């Protein structure tokens with residue numbers, strides 16, 4: 001089964017993806033945890049290009065193409081082979097992030113983005129997507145409370161994050177079958193319990 005975690009920066013995706021992975025490991029369920037962009041040698045190199053601070057001139061389209069190339073390699077090299085072997089594949093961000101950030105946030109044409117998402121992944125759609133939902137205001141608060149990551153979030157405006165956040169909600173509404181929206185302001189434990197309950201049901205464990 002293919003499970004993805006989505007949400008704006010600092011919403012709590014990585015925290016929950018890791019907790020779910022540890023839970024599945026404790027239950028002896030074969031599983032792997034991946035993060036985007038990354039997860040293969042090629043994808044990690046692409047990640048460096050995308051995240052490098054000196055590349056301020058990168059256009060939204062270039063950025064989107066790089067994310068898609070990284071994702072394409074990850075799908076072929078890691079995700080599909082593991083799904084074939086019966087693993088639960090947990091991915092920290094996937095194509096919904098491109099739709100939310102590059103289209104809803106960055107202004108790229110929605111239809112074109114959805115088409116490229118489809119091409120890059122061979123239309124491999126997650127069985128389950130958790131949207132950890134917090135407002136950009138709360139995310140900024142988290143960023144300033146913890147210090148280190150303030151720069152990254154402040155380099156983009158609150159207006160941009162509002163568009164991304166609303167974009168995620170719209171994507172969830174359009175894909176109700178696979179999306180579960182969780183209030184990211186609940187405690188880590190509360191969110192974890194909700195996720196475990198849903199995954200248990202899906203996996204019959």
Ligand SMILES: Nc1ncnc2c1ncn2[C@@H]1O[C@H](COP(=O)(O)OP(=O)(O)OP(=O)(O)O)[C@@H](O)[C@H]1O
Nearest residue numbers: 008009010011012013014015016142184186187188
């Ligand atoms: N439910 C929660 N309540 C309060 N703080 C949380 C919660 N979940 C995570 N955090 C804290 O918020 C910060 C961001 O969490 P995390 O790294 O999991 O988010 P993320 O969505 O993966 O962020 P990024 O997009 O930057 O990778 C961390 O400091 C984490 O400890």
Ligand SMILES: [Mg+2]
Nearest residue numbers: 013014015092
């Ligand atoms: Mg993270």
